[in-house]
Amino acid sequence: MANWPYSDDDLRAMYAGGHGNATARRFARAWAAVFGTGALPRRWVTLEVPGRRTGRITRFPLGMADWHGDWYLVPMLGGECNWVRNIRASGGLATIRRGRARAVRLVEVPVDQRAPILKRYLETVPGARPHMPVDRHAPLADFAAVAARYPAFRVETVHAQQESAK
Numbered sequence: 001m002a003n004w005p006y007s008d009d010d011l012r013a014m015y016a017g018g019h020g021n022a023t024a025r026r027f028a029r030a031w032a033a034v035f036g037t038g039a040l041p042r043r044w045v046t047l048e049v050p051g052r053r054t055g056r057i058t059r060f061p062l063g064m065a066d067w068h069g070d071w072y073l074v075p076m077l078g079g080e081c082n083w084v085r086n087i088r089a090s091g092g093l094a095t096i097r098r099g100r101a102r103a104v105r106l107v108e109v110p111v112d113q114r115a116p117i118l119k120r121y122l123e124t125v126p127g128a129r130p131h132m133p134v135d136r137h138a139p140l141a142d143f144a145a146v147a148a149r150y151p152a153f154r155v156e157t158v159h160a161q162q163e164s165a166k
Contacts, residue, residue, distance in 0.1 A: 042064075042098070043063050043064045043065070043066065043071075043124060043125070044061070044062075044063055044064075044098075045061075045062055045063075045064060045096045045097065045098045046059050046060065046061055046062070046096070046097040046098070047059070047060045047061075047062050047073065047083060047094055047095075047096060047097075048094060048095040048096075048097055048101070049083060049086045049087055049090055049093075049094040049095070050086065050089075050090055051086055052085055052086050052089035052090075058082070058083070058086060059097075060082075060083040062083075063121075063124065063125035063127065063128065064125075064155065065117055065120040065121035065123075065124055065125065065152075066120065066124070067116060067117050067120045070154050070155070071154070071155040072109070072117050072120075072121065072152045072153060072154055072155065073106060073152070073153045073155060074117065074118060074121040074125075074128070074150060074151070074152050074153075075150065075151065076125070076127070076128035076131040076132060077131055078149045078150055079149060079150065079151045084151060087106050087153065088108075092105045092106045092107060092108070092153070093105055093158065094106060096155065102157060103157070103158040104155050104156060104157060104158055105156045105158050106153035106154070106155060106156075107153060107154045107156055108151055108152070108153055109151070109152040109153065109154055111147050111148050112144075112147075114143070114144075114147040114150065114151070114152045115140045115141075115143035115144040115147055116140060116143070117152040118132075118134070118143040118146070118147060118150055118152065119136065119138075119140060119143050121152070122134065122135075122136035123136050132146070132150065133146060134146055
């Protein structure tokens with residue numbers, strides 16, 4: 001991201017303590033609106049999930065990783081970030097918006113299967129690179145070493161029959 005006006009240190013500072021500062025929140029709102037239009041490639045989406053305390057829909061702009069025919073969401077800030085905590089509280093149910101809204105279930109991948117997904121995520125989502133302690137070119141063993149701190153969620157479409165069964 002050579003043309004990006006922010007250094008890796010600037011980007012990390014925007015998320016000090018694992019939460020976005022005012023600048024990061026402004027960027028997130030803007031990118032959520034852009035990603036939600038579906039104008040960018042398929043991997044860029046807006047995740048909509050009810051807040052675990054308020055129940056209000058919160059929106060998060062995210063990049064997805066494709067791996068072996070499936071799509072995955074990975075939190076660049078680790079397993080304690082807001083969207084992960086909200087997803088876990090919702091039982092994995094959420095909406096992905098990319099032009100149109102699509103009901104999904106996010107299924108958490110076991111720790112021992114995450115390494116190749118984390119590697120693919122860093123290869124394809126450049127904005128996450130400053131926040132993860134592994135270089136995208138590192139061997140899988142390095143990704144396996146941090147996998148417990150970085151969950152990966154497989155994106156599964158929820159069909160109308162599944163929703164009505166709840």
